[in-house]
Amino acid sequence: MGAILFLEQCLNGLQLGIMLFLMAAGLTLIFGVMGLINLAHGSLYMIGAFACAAVASWTGSFTLGLVASVVVAAAAGALIEIGVMRRLYQREHLDQVLATFALILISSEAMRWLFGSYPLYLDVPEIFYGAINLFGVLQYSRYRLFIIVLGLLTAVGIYLLINKTRIGMRIRAGAADRQMTAALGINISLIFTLVFALGAALAGFAGALVGSIQSVDIGMGEPVLILAFVVVVIGGIGSIRGALVGAIIVGMVDTLGRGYLPQLLQLILDPVFANTLGAALASIAIYLLMIIILIFKPQGLFPAHG
């Protein structure tokens, strides 16, 4: 029983990690290529989830909803990049933090205006109802397994895009030396818009997938945004590989910490106190982890420009 539960918790941790990776990949690309801190990344996650919920309830098709989440979030991302972000690349980080904080206020209120204050609920297709039997011992939610598989496929897709295609080569070149890349005749501002839209699309896609497990509401992007920042900082800002490793670590530590810390502490402490302390410690475990990593490796685990 214990081992099965542990396996299930590990899969849940993996699922959280994969979703965090979809968020963090965009954040870290945008930082690595453009040098921009984008707090509004959580808003794109929210916009994707809302687009999915709206289109899915309109057309009755979850697949169309998912497509809509990607398209709408990418469009919103491109719009934001052209309208606002371009003016911020040469600015200090402080200006970027504030301008993107302003974008959070604007987009959250705009969504409230459009959809009202009540959360929306997203229904997944019937084939994902219920549980599936894994390895003959474990009953696991079909939908969560679907998310894990889809997320892993996306991760592979990003890897191939960045490392094996011509456009990926240009993105990497832009990250390494913006001016030199532009001097070679590559339209760097188009690359920037493209990278931003790609990051936005990934965030929107993650929002739509998670929106069906939880609910779709106004503040949903913010906790995820902060977790994604932790992931990016742990992995090393600008590094996709770091984002993947960081996301899995954060997903596992958070999920397993919540599952097991109270029980572990009960071995040495009074049960009631151990439960309280364990829950409190579990909720801050990933921040502790990040701080410890930053103390020993101030550039994160995989420094991008080493």
Add this chain to the structure above:
Amino acid sequence: MSEKYLNRIMIALLVGLPWLAHWLDEPYYVSLATRIAILALAGVGLNLALGLGGMVSFGHAAFFGIGGYVTGILASHAFNSEPIISGFMGTTHMLIIWPLAMLIAAIVAVFIGLLSLRTSGVYFIMITLAFAQMIYYFSISWPTYGGEDGLPIYVRNGFPGLNTLQPIQFFMICCTLLLITLWGVSRLQNSRFGNALQALRQNETRVTSIGINPLGIKLTAFVISATITALAGSLFADLNRFVSPTMFSWHTSGEIMIFVILGGLGRLYGPLAGAGLFILCEALLGGWTEYWQFFLGLLLLGVVLFARGGLIGLLSREQKNA
């Protein structure tokens, strides 16, 4: 109009208008002015680290909240007559609460500052944010002092010789503290320490090369900045007679930063102008539409993109040398 006159006008308005409201028997406007004074004080604290020292702390909500929680915890122990540690029953005296709140915030700030100042740039922003988030989640999941529901302060804490429950008297306390702090920070700004701090923001390598230890200066500024923000948090708790984890949330950090930027980064009276504009926006726009934060966002975006001197810079048309 020069910045000096603008500052005098702002102070005159801040001190004068609440008395007018008091005289017209409009306590709502008095409490509005009290909020402005308190939030401006929090901003003055952050401005010391951010504007003068160039330390982009995205975690000052931690200190704001610590100020609030120290106040709430001391008051609730005194109210329920339960000792905190053997023999100390908490207190409802502001004159004891303030130093304690500031002391505890200072201790936490030394710890956070020592670890955070090892990093710089984006990592500094993120690590300060992470510390604040840690305290935020801890305050939510630790049930002793209300957890997610927060902690009420049943009777506003007392100040000798004054009736703090009367809005205008509580306002005078907050306003006086703000003025004293502004005076203190202006002295600090022009001292050797203040010059070193501002020089560090401009060129750390040069300052180090003439034999000044950057960590000591920055850490001191960070800690002073945190204690000022904690004092504001303590007053804020007394104003609302309630503390909740929201005080620790990253939105609070963002808002304190907004006060500083809206008014004008690195300007002594910037946080006052910024907090005033913020609260007036909230009161005026909030009465007109429930989506007022949409317009606040547009305003902030406009200031960041186009008016880099903030409100004071716009009105005084004086450039601040970077």
